[in-house]
Amino acid sequence: MKNNTNINKTTEPVEVMALFNYSQTPCQPLSFKRKTGREVEVTELLHSSVKFVGTTAQHIFDCLSGSRQYRLQFDSSSLAWSLTL
Numbered sequence: 001m002k003n004n005t006n007i008n009k010t011t012e013p014v015e016v017m018a019l020f021n022y023s024q025t026p027c028q029p030l031s032f033k034r035k036t037g038r039e040v041e042v043t044e045l046l047h048s049s050v051k052f053v054g055t056t057a058q059h060i061f062d063c064l065s066g067s068r069q070y071r072l073q074f075d076s077s078s079l080a081w082s083l084t085l
Contacts (some may be wrong), residue, residue, distance in 0.1 A: 016072060029061050029072050032083065040065045071081040 015033040020026065025048060031041045043065040051058045056077040063070055071084040 010085050011073070012085060014072070014081050014083045016074075016081040018074075027059060027074070029063060031044075032070075032072060032081070034083065040070070042070075 011034070012035060014035070016029050017031045018084050019028045019030055021028075025045065027048070028045055031039055033039045042065055044061045046062040046064060048059065048061045051060060056075060059074040059076065061072045061074075063072065073082050073084060074080075075082075
């Protein structure tokens with residue numbers, strides 16, 4: 001059986017307020033604003049990872065806002081944040 005987990009996933013550009021430091025977690029998203037204007041506060045960072053696509057690093061953050069789970073992605077080349085839906 002074929003794994004269809006990535007089918008129908010889209011990304012939405014978002015504005016992110018993040019804390020950058022030099023500890024174990026060099027970047028931590030604190031909140032983000034969707035294109036509708038709705039602001040979402042990140043209550044917990046579940047996991048973060050880095051994926052390299054050519055020479056570009058894609059920083060991936062799985063986080064919670066209350067009981068809802070979100071995936072934010074930061075592109076180190078374009079400096080753009082996106083939300084995976």
